[in-house]
Amino acid sequence: MEKSAVMWLLAAFVGAALVWQAIGEEGTAEEEKILRVGDTAPNVKLVTVDADGNNKPVELKSFRGKKNVLLAFYPKAFTPGCTRQLCGYRDDFEQFKNADTEVFAISVEPQEASNRFKREYQLPFNVVGDANQSIVRAFNVPVRGHDGNHFAKRSVFLIDKQGVLKHIDRDYDIEKGQQELYARLTALKQSEEPCCAP
Numbered sequence: 001m002e003k004s005a006v007m008w009l010l011a012a013f014v015g016a017a018l019v020w021q022a023i024g025e026e027g028t029a030e031e032e033k034i035l036r037v038g039d040t041a042p043n044v045k046l047v048t049v050d051a052d053g054n055n056k057p058v059e060l061k062s063f064r065g066k067k068n069v070l071l072a073f074y075p076k077a078f079t080p081g082c083t084r085q086l087c088g089y090r091d092d093f094e095q096f097k098n099a100d101t102e103v104f105a106i107s108v109e110p111q112e113a114s115n116r117f118k119r120e121y122q123l124p125f126n127v128v129g130d131a132n133q134s135i136v137r138a139f140n141v142p143v144r145g146h147d148g149n150h151f152a153k154r155s156v157f158l159i160d161k162q163g164v165l166k167h168i169d170r171d172y173d174i175e176k177g178q179q180e181l182y183a184r185l186t187a188l189k190q191s192e193e194p195c196c197a198p
Contacts, residue, residue, distance in 0.1 A: 041159045042138040068101040069159040075151035077117035099185040
């Protein structure tokens with residue numbers, strides 16, 4: 001009886017150790033997935049909306065050699081902070097055009113909600129619904145919530161024409177973060193301009 005109890009305790013201890021090892025390995029894998037400035041951005045499927053309001057799928061890699069790309073993750077359409085953020089981009093859209101940058105605003109809502117948000121506020125850029133969370137997973141953007149109400153953490157990723165991450169802000173502040181983002185856009189534009197001969 002005592003021998004079987006000892007064996008049971010030993011088996012439980014070994015099992016617990018294996019579980020903790022697996023958790024530790026999974027945590028390491030998650031840390032390795034975190035993107036950093038200088039990394040190549042993962043290729044993800046996005047959506048553009050044409051002049052007739054039709055959704056058109058497009059891959060991130062299709063912009064390589066053509067345009068810089070901003071991926072701006074936001075929590076939820078029509079909420080005060082998100083409306084302010086995206087309307088700010090709308091009002092300052094020349095900043096993005098001048099820097100030859102395609103903008104994708106992304107939430108984990110259905111595409112229909114994103115399309116309504118775009119129409120309601122006349123947003124001149126792409127508004128993407130990532131309901132299956134494939135884009136947020138690829139960029140390791142935290143998602144919070146429960147009972148079907150999920151919210152992506154407000155964050156931005158600026159990608160150059162070579163597909164390289166040039167700026168990451170995982171805790172994006174609508175005011176302070178915006179000024180930093182615009183400064184990065186300006187720097188990106190200047191780095192692309194050919195140098196004048198002396």
